[in-house]
Amino acid sequence: MTTDSAFDDDRTASDFDDDFEPFDIEGAPDLPAERYLDRELSWLAFNKRVLELAEDPTLPVLERANFLAIFASNLDEFFMVRVAGLKRRIITGLAVPTNVGRSPVDVLSDISKQAHELQNRHAAVYQDLVKPALAEGGIQVVTFDSLGADARDHLRDYFSSQIFPVLMPLAVDPAHPFPYISGLSLNLSVRVRNSRTGRQEFARVKVPQMLPRFVRVDPTESIENARYITLEDLIANHLGDLFPGMEILEHHVFRVTRNEDVEVEEDETENLIKALEKELLRRRFGPPIRLEVSDDMDDVTLGLLVRELDVTEQEVYRLPAPLDLGGLFDLSRLDRPELHYPTHVPVTAAQLQPSDSNLRADIFKAVSRRDVLLHHPYESFATSVQAFLEQAAADPDVLAIKQTLYRTSGDSPIVEALIDAAESGKQVLALVEIKARFDEQANITWARKLEKAGVHVVYGLVGLKTHCKLALVIRQEKGTLRHYSHIGTGNYNPKTSRIYEDLGLLTADDQVGKDLTRLFNELSGYAIEKKFKRLLVAPLHLRKGLLKLIANEIANAKAGKPAGIRVKVNSIVDEAIIDALYRASNAGVKVEVWVRGICSLRPGVPGLSENITVRSILGRYLEHSRIFSVVNGGDPQIYIGSADMMHRNLDRRVEALVRLTDPGHIADVSANFDRAMDDRTSSWHLEGDGTWTRHAVDESGRPLEDLQSSLMAEIGPRSRSGLRR
Template sequence: MRGVTEAEAQIRTEDAEWVSTDAAPEAPPAATTPAVDSALPEPLPEDRYLNRELSWLDFNSRVLALAADPSLPLLERAKFLAIFASNLDEFYMVRVAGLKRRDEMGLSVRSADGLSPREQLRRISERTQQIANRHAHVFLDSVRPALADEGIVIVAWSDLDDAERDQLSMYFHEQVFPVLTPLAVDPAHPFPFVSGLSLNLAITVKQPENGGQHFARIKVPDNVDRFVQLPNREGDSVVRFLPMEELIAAFLPVLFPGMEIVEHHAFRITRNADMEVEEDRDEDLLQALERELAKRRFGSPVRLEVADDMTENMLELLLRELDVHPGDVIQVPGFLDLSSLWDIYGVDRPDLKDPPFVPATHPAFGERETPKSIFATLRDGDVLVHHPYDSFSTSVQRFIEQAAADPNVLAIKQTLYRTSGDSPIANALIDAAQAGKQVVALVEIKARFDEQANIKWARALEDAGVHVVYGLIGLKTHCKTALVVRREGSAIRRYCHIGTGNYNPKTARLYEDVGLLTAAPDIGADLTDLFNSLTGYSRKDSYRNLLVAPHGVRKGIIERIDREIAAAHSGAETGIRLKANALVDEQVIDALYRASQAGVPIEVVVRGICALRPGVAGYSENIAVRSILGRFLEHSRIIHFRAIDEFWIGSADMMHRNLDRRVEVMAQVKDPRLTAQLNDVFESALDPATRCWELGSDGHWTASPQEGATVRDHQVSLMERHRHP
């Protein structure tokens, strides 16, 4: 992830998390009669689901649409090009890798829409080639020329004068040449291992004496900048960059002295990163995971990206030596690996970026400089925080830091799914343990692509005396919960946080999430029971005010959907509003179809994958689906059931892996002050004038509102609301 900050990389890994490796189960039979009514609904058709893989590619196409939008600041468009590229990398590393494994094993498990793994792979390959071409041309034909017009120029070696070439020659020989390793391929030199996501040059050299030609490979080093910034020309403020592969190509004669350079082309391979950790009760999970991490870099190839000017002979050689199927080749016009555009985004041009946004301290917690006691605040009532609009550092982070420093706090228990390199939350837990408090941290070391960071923190926490738990065998612990136990006089009071986002202060500035801070005794009792299940042998599966997966979330949601159906049959005003990252689970989707058949209006705001097919007469004509993408990554999960007047927030998306193979928590928000805040989020997101994409019954997404209509930006509106409450 060359040139990517930790917070920026987190955007990518979070998106990869909802690309599950698991095969979708067989589509369930047509919906049966809901228990709440004796009237049979119309049978549900077999083609009622959209394909999740193609839906994901549609999501990434919406990211690309942001890069193509000339109304956005120019460097933000370059950022979306980088995010698109990173998203696609991880989709191939995980989801496509899983499909290929099932196809190679001859497994006949079909997707919910009836496609075999092989047919899905074929459609993915076709669609990826289309959007990869579009991605390249948005950069080549739109963003790159616009950057040049603004004085940010990506140059070629032929654009440089002699003095600049001399300067770069010195840089190359001092900084680059020592770390390059030209690798020949001949009977004495087998084809070299090519690491996943590395950028490489495939080179053909010729011996002048006999004309014999040989293949060689050079890896573009990932510990130097992909785009080399040139010194400004005298009297010129233009910022210029030379791609590293062009610099290396210019000095190929130095790397192969005495040989003639016949051709050189860029290529890049993506490998299977879909690990399977065998969770043996008798083996240390940490050691098992570290063993699998060591294997990840040697995964089988799942995609080969090549420059579109690569010769047929060169491509055939790569396919043969890398053991890549021709259907897994993506030809890319221009530069490979545009995730490196983060280097360009780093240029100090605030006029070409979104205006700075500083999150506000929630009014309940005082001013940024004069904080209130969070414990005193929560004794007065619950608080709902909405990140990044409400500051994470002066709310959730401060909650844990105050608990660590408070002599009356006896214990802190917390789940950690994704940490940051410099984690103030983890540091506060260390401080608390060193101060003699009982501290429990459940660190999910199986969080994909964050395994190494979480292992590091787990060991640091253990060294400080924190009781570290690695999760439950067979399950990932994905819930976002914290429990603080405090002595107050002769009583013990419990303070809680339940959220939709990770305890990561860096991504909290980029991700949209909500969290409930409360001292409600019943929620405190529920979290106590939950942590006892996570750390001990308790197998509690029912709670007072929480829905907990893998036993309770799907069941609880479907029960509430059925209550809305019953209310519709009795003539009451009904409605379901759901906001999530993904909607894939067939049982939940079928329950929503039944509700639609009963006349319940359903509005869905989904950021990524949606397998539900809306707007079809007979079973989904009362369902509307929209997607909002923008400056912040829409990440919160919120559900509102109108007839029964319940709002729920939590960590779970409507996906098989969340509902069946993870510990997830959803909590009901009851305080009318807080439910009014959640209602405002829905009202803004669902406003007809809000810029979004709408999903049609044919599975296609359409930008909305149409050109010429009044348009508002959901996230800008929320920023303004928090600036001027």
């Protein structure tokens, strides 16, 4: 095992707090004022990278359709949360400057300009690139007008039997006020004329969200050559059934995005679940922040919508039909294997493979021999983390299980394992974060189900979200208690574990177990614990611990010792961390940042960040692991965990990073980072002005290495042969 030269033997990770003052980012006279990229515009740049994957003709066409849907879903959430937050700050008078010192009003203006450009590009990619490619693959998205009589007759029957009964046309007149338009719903605006009075009326028809967005024109057609029509097109062509005796003058599609961020005022005298449930009800009625309309909408209808919804011209997005390309998720799930990525089946980690193929591996025995570093989705979540908890629930020698739950799946075997453990008499503690954004209601449901089974359910600390990914099992072995721990970078969610790239450590190390015991005591009780040995924990000392590690690299560089810093995160925004990396660069420390989403750091700027390189990798899997690595004078230290380099993670969440100690694990993580930063690997490169450039082919036009594909090809055979370090 490597030695921990960053700490003396009698010091703990939390001792960082006692003797280290963070860099003064307020003063920072040696760093230029304009040293950060705007976080909101950086997020839009991330979604643009997603869109570039949809534009890539080398990818399977249903995967390109999936990336179009991901782009749309991402942008919806961006408006519901980030844009809504900026608007709220303006409306409430709390218009404090953004991270680049600009007013929210100016940032909203830039967001609007870029979002309009991106949404128009998004629509064009569908119409001009993906839709024709789908047709070449035998998936034709057609219009009702283009169909022959037989197809129309079949669809009319389908409409009458399956769609018409659930539609609810709502008139707008003196007796019927303008209806509430729910967020993200797809709607038809209809103007009709009364044939008897000649009076024009307006009505709204909501497109049912529970029905398939793309309707098969003829189910007898071969799936290899099938036609589909959008649900709203089918409804629009049968409006006469909804308004008999009326003349249909105009019909158009529109969609509203509302502020759906939840802010719970945590009063210690009020039940948190009840407070959150009340806030979730209010979420449905948040103010509109975006109005999308089909580009053929007439001015009279648009004027009515703008007036009734109280939106500005800046918040109106005119787009070609179909709106809401998130509906492409339906098409992307079609059973056409040749139009998808090749199937990948995760392998069982080498150390967890049973000695007999007919037996199940003993997870406790395997972990007691040596720490296991898991790499999902290349290595199976089901045969590692899930099996660990299921075995713990069934093992009579297990006395207690403690776990955090941030997001999990609807039919979670993890939750079922905790319930089984509690029902068998074990002590079970589940820390359920019911404030996990957009999973609040699901987590409330899980929490109540766990409580009914006898699980001790807690909701963390007042004012903080619990985002760390921790599981602790206490097992009695030969008259003594032994700790088995899992610390991960991703959620305990079997479904997302198949598409999110994450790392996880399974260990029987007694010190890690004691660290987790103390941390769980803090989360479930009133302890204020700082004595952690192998963990760095937010919000008390994670940022200061990382700054101390960076300062140590600066000192090593100045002393002529080996120095270097590597950071892999979803987002990096925190000014103190960024400024420390700038200072490290100026001291000659090589800094490499691997980021999926937002990056407010400017790399490669003379006098500021010449020694900083930033790369981004997007692809089949969502890069989700967080890594913080330092060269440490030749004795490398690597931490993995749940924290991004953002204010919310470092200041307002409970996060945990664990230090790896197995030399093989350190080598594996380092080698993977080497490949990610290699110019021969396909990735996006960030410039100092905020521009991201994709590097996917070499100078001769040959494709660069796809990191994820390479890992899929290598980890499987390596695990099967037991060659994992």
